[in-house]
Structure formats: structure tokens, C-alpha cells
Amino acid sequence: MKPSIPKGTRDFLPGEVRRRNYLFDVIRKHFHRYGYQPIETPVMENLSTLTGKYGEEGDRLLFKVLNNGDFLSKADAQNLADKDSNAVLPQISKRGLRYDLTVPFARYVVMHQNDLAFPFKRYAIAPVWRADRPQKGRYNEFYQCDADVVGSDSLLYEAELTQLLDAVFAELGLKAVIRLNNRKILAGLAEIAGHADRMMDITIAIDKLDKVGEAGVEKELLERGVDAAAVDVIKQFLGVTSLDRVAPLLADSEIGRQGIAELQTVFDTVGPLTNRLEFDVTLARGLNYYTGCIYEVAVDTDAHPNIKMGSIAGGGRYADLTGIFGGRDLPGVGISFGAERVYDVLEELALFPEDTSHDLDYLIVCLDDETLLHGFQLLGKLRSAGHHVDLYPTAAKLGKMMKYADQRNVPKVIIIGSREAQSGRYTVKDMGSGEQEEVEF
């Protein structure tokens, strides 16, 4: 039998785990510093919690866990005879794997609201599962890194989360562009164009400006049934990157003015950043969900011209997180790092710190069996002093042991022969330079 793992899942080698942990640790450090608290929810959730929260497509992409025991005993015989998978599903499965960290968070807040202090700031760095068709860069099992605050509509949190995005990418050494928009500006734009009811169509079309250009957006708007006069109004907004220039266009829309004012407050509050912060009126993001400011972060292609990668982080404000679970009205705002994509970019730009390339400070090798116990005792002393050390467990040929040191990517090898064991002076070889020196411990 040749072993394998499911399509769309991955094994990670030690070096990959070290680099992934470096990335998660940087994100976690800033989440912590910014007052977001860690929570954990189960990997398995009840399907009643998950189903219907991600649209029809999402329901289809949920991984469902089969009930244990004689799972068919309670299934409907006619449904089974008809091979009606949809009808049988709820009869044989009541649990599924979480699809994101947001719906479990909403459930958590409702279930534990009496134990939480609001505003409640939480983070989670954890895997989620989606039965997408696996392809390059898209997995069935992947990590999300989310920070959210619920129970406040203060715009200070929008400013804080902008700083948090900036701080993480600054520490990673990855130049990013943080783009901001506000759903109220998009609502205002639709209203001004005389199509308040068509905000979705309009925003889907203008969101594609980057890809299809102004003519493409115009074509799509017309195809979606937006009339020519409205298209002319909308075109004034395209390519505008200054709040001051959009503000007059929205003067007649109350909700539009609100959106402008909110964004202005965020820009005025946020203070100096390491990365570029831009207003982008064409930024849309999951509009059925967000109600206020929305974020999207991309790699700054001025600084990193060869990187082709979509959004590497995003987020936004929502008016009511917990209503779907019968919770009281709780507004919130959150961000999410696309950790798998950020990892790929860091790898491509060789931005992982050198110390993620190995996990040992020293490897001890012994030239003969008689010195092995001596080596083992030195090993214990070095570990007690806090060093990360290993010992090659037999007195093998030096070449074989040095090859092992190479494979472990260890920076320094301590070589012990009978002379060294007697004198307590050891030969330490620097594996980078090849230089050897005698050291007394």
C-alpha cells in the first residue's frame, strides 16, 4: 500500500512549519499587543450552525461528518432508494468542519455573552475547511488569521485595525498598499446614479476597473441594465482616489455623506503609517455582509514589481454579527490576513528571517564509542543552559555525521574525540565558514 493524503491537503516539513510559525507568531504578537484576546472554538460545529450562512455554494462546500454508529438506521428508506443525497444528508450527518472563523465567532459570542466584556476583542489563528476543487494556492484545509471587535461602533477601531495591518506588514518587511472604502459611499453612489436598488450590480461592475478598464466597466454596467445617464454619473467616480473629490459628487446623498465623514475620521485619526494607505472608491468586497468601512490589502507593486498576487488581507465593519443566532444587536469590525498567500509572497521575496532556516544551535558528534557518554553529558549541560542542541547518537564516520549536520542545517558542530573528552576543550566547526576553533566550556 502506497500512502497518500487527501487532495487539497498538505504535509509540512520542519522548515515549512518554522516559517509558517514565524508568520503566525508575528501576526499573533500584534493581535496581542493591540488588545485582541485568543479564543478557540471546535473544528467540528453542528451543521445547524454552519448551514445557510455561506449561501448555496457555501453549503455545498462544507465538509460534513458522518454520524457515528449505524448511521443508516434512521435514514428514510424511500430517500435511500431514490439515492436522494440532499434529502439523506441531514439524516446521516449532523456535524461539519468549520468553513471560516467568523460564523463560529458569532455563535461563540451569543453562547458566552454573559462571560464576555464588551467591546469584546478576539483573535483566532486556525485552520478552516472548504471542499473547493483544489488548485495551485487553493487548498481544502487552510489557515485563517482573524481579529474582530464586537459591541462598539467607534471608528477608533477602524483606525486601530488599519494600524494593526500596517504594523504586521512592516514587521514582515513586506511593502503593502492598504485600500479603504466605505459601503455607505457605494450606497450613495448608487443613489446619486438613480439606482439605489442596484447597488450590488453597480459595485460588482466597478470593482472590476483594475481588470477591465473604464470601457469594460461601462459595458458591464449597461449589460446589467444600468441606463446610460446613470453610467455617465458613475464614470465620474472611477479613478478618483481623493475623498475631497468624491465628497462633492455625493453632496445630495445623506448616506454617501455619512460614508465620506466616516472615512475622513479614519484617515484623520490613523496617524503615520509605514505602508501606503489609499482611498479606493471601486473597492467592493463581500457587500452582503459589510455595512461600513471596508479594507483590502495588496502587495505594493512599486516596491515589489514582480509579485503577482491578489488581496493578502481584508476586512470591514458589519452592523450586526450575532443576529443570525438570536443574539442582541452587536456591531463590529474585523480584519483577516490571507496567511497562505502572505506566506507565498514572503517565500518568493526571501523575506523569512535567517533563523527560521534551522532549529539547532549545535550538533555534537563523537568520534568513538568511548566519548559518546561524555558527549551526552555535554548535551545535557548545554540544554540546561537553554541552548538548542542535539547529539548524533553513535560514533559514525565523520563524513556521515557532517552530512547529517548539513541536512539539519545546524550552524555549529562540536566534535569530540578522546583528546577533547579528556581536556574538556572541544573543536567547534562553523558550518557556514568551515572554520574550526577550540573552545572550553
Add this chain to the structure above:
Amino acid sequence: MKPSIPKGTRDFLPGEVRRRNYLFDVIRKHFHRYGYQPIETPVMENLSTLTGKYGEEGDRLLFKVLNNGDFLSKADAQNLADKDSNAVLPQISKRGLRYDLTVPFARYVVMHQNDLAFPFKRYAIAPVWRADRPQKGRYNEFYQCDADVVGSDSLLYEAELTQLLDAVFAELGLKAVIRLNNRKILAGLAEIAGHADRMMDITIAIDKLDKVGEAGVEKELLERGVDAAAVDVIKQFLGVTSLDRVAPLLADSEIGRQGIAELQTVFDTVGPLTNRLEFDVTLARGLNYYTGCIYEVAVDTDAHPNIKMGSIAGGGRYADLTGIFGGRDLPGVGISFGAERVYDVLEELALFPEDTSHDLDYLIVCLDDETLLHGFQLLGKLRSAGHHVDLYPTAAKLGKMMKYADQRNVPKVIIIGSREAQSGRYTVKDMGSGEQEEVEF
């Protein structure tokens, strides 16, 4: 709709996550220091990898993941009509949730053997899933913390893992008893008793000495068909805690002498420990699996008399990890921390460090709206300096804000009114002592 989570799963509040992370971090720190490398495997494995590895009971307790899409389309109509769950299972499910970290590790070693340097030392700290009936202290989703080395039969690893167990419990402040035995001693004992073929029956019986006493063990041995003469031989071993006294009893068994010699080497090599190390001839542990030294760690009830808890860590040597997956013969040895149990003991003994009780250094509260922006700027400065700080996002009543500070368990609150905002001298209240002082930043 009232939200819930599946039976046997848990949500963790921030304080619990901090304490769990403290425990995992201590274990991880020592794994790292001892040269064990992190690997990660998917939560979902192919059922072909998992099935048949844990016995019939284990197969039953695996969580199976339903195939996506029209899963019934390929199921056998007759099997469905018969509601034959066992026959239908492989037709509608090809993946399951991992049941432990050992079988995935064996699969991993075989699949990646060309990328690994042997001896290969790995650790994993990750959740596993078992469909046991949930009860106090037993969950369907729980963490395992494993360290293993494969590709060497050096007894130095047995000594090293004993030191590692000792180091972790020493740092946790939990006094433990580390018990060692060797499966070869048990095989020798069975041989000497004239029942080499009944080692399993004999060891199952003597493993119960703690619970049922010598008379109970004798009764069970006889019930299991061990003859009276053999029982007399076996009784000589019970209660013996010194290798020197067991050695002569096993003089006529080659495998028994080997076991004694191996344990003697480990005891001679291991050096001074913080916790008690004992030889326990009645220690059995999953015998179908282990072939050499075996470990079991319990709370030292001399030091902690009120703790009633079974094994909190264990492990042992196996002759061949990867054979089941067609790998070349790879001996190994490993240990596993019962993290959920250790957590409960640390909680009961109040051994978690004070700094796991909160995650903020400071909370800033502002007495009026005009000073909020000032507070937000101070917040940014303190965070840039590496402090963990939060800001109450509105100028609410002081009592309400102090209650929030209490709920967050923050040690110090910085209070800003218009006077403080102007002078840059802030009132800092120590939430423990209640004392206030003026501080300039």
C-alpha cells in the same frame, strides 16, 4: 434558534486559551531545545491510512467525512435498501479525522523519507478526534503532544526522553514520578514462568497490582489460566522496585537479561533529575505496540497528596514504525504528554503563572470625548514601544470603564481627563492595590 456545539467539543474563553498556550509553550520549548522538529499533517486523512490501525474499536471511533457532492450516486442500491451502514460506509466516505498523531507520523515518514535526515526527531502538538462517549475529562476533540525519534535504536534517546519528561514537569512546577519498565523484562518474566506465549495475559494481570493488590493479581492470573506454579514465580516480581533484585530472577531468560541491561543503561546514563525516577516491573502500557523501554508518568502524590489522576504522560520504544505503510524498517522511541490531564492538575494546584491571568499591561480610559483622540495617540505610542495596551473606545462613566478594566483583569489603568491631556502627566491606577500615581510618559 439557540446555538450549541457538538457534544464532546469545547469552546475556550480567552483565559483558558492563555493557560492552555502556556502549557503547550512549555512543552514546545523543551521539544525544541531537545532537537525535536515541528511537523504538521492534515486534520483529514484518507480512511485507507487510518482504518485497521487502531483495532476494531478504533475503527468504530473514527470520525468519517462524507464525500462531497452527490455522495449516494455511487452507493450500492442493495446495500442502501438493506441499510447496511458498514457496507455503505466506504462507498460514501473516503476521508476521516486523525485519531492520533502516531499513525499520521508513520505515513509522513514513509512519504517524505527522501526529504528527512535520520535519525529524524519530530514533535507535534495538535488536536485529534475520537467518537468516544463524552464524559468528564474525556472529549471527542482533544490535544496530543508527541515527540518521537525514528531511525535509531540508541538507548541514549531513552535517557534523553526521560530528561525531557523531567524538564517539562520541573518547569511546570508539578512533581511527578517517572516510571520505567521494558517490554523485554515482561517477556522474560513470562518465559521464566513457563508461559512465554501468555505474556499479554500475565502483564494485563500484574498491571492491576496498584488497584487490586497481590491477592487480586493472583486471582486474575489463575482465572486467565496461568497455573499455580507459574503464579508463584510471578509473585516474586511483584512489588520489586530495584533492577538488582529483578536481575537474578531473570538470569535464565536471554530476552529478560537484555531488558535488564537496557534499563540499566538508561538509569546509568540519565543523570540527576528533578523528579523521581522508578523502575516498575508491573508497568505494561499498550503492549501490542511497544518492544523495548516503556514510560509512564504520574503525579507524585507525596508532593501533591490530593490529586487523583491517572497517567499524565507516557511512551516507549517500538521496533518498526513504518512497516504498515511499506516503509523500510525504522525503530523509534517516543513520548506523549496527556496535556488535557496536565492542564486539569495545574488548574487544581493553581500552578499557572500569574501572567496567564491577563493579556493587557494597561487600559486607557478617557473622561471626556475631547480627550479620546489624545488617548488614542498615547495608545499608539505605548504599543509602538511594545506594550500590550487597549483603550476604552468612548468617554463613558468612570465606574463603567473601571468595571470593564476589572473584567479584562488589567493590572493598570491610565486615566485621562482634559488636565492630563494638556499636561502629559497621567493618573495610573494600580488595580491590585487601588493606589494611584501620576506618571509622565
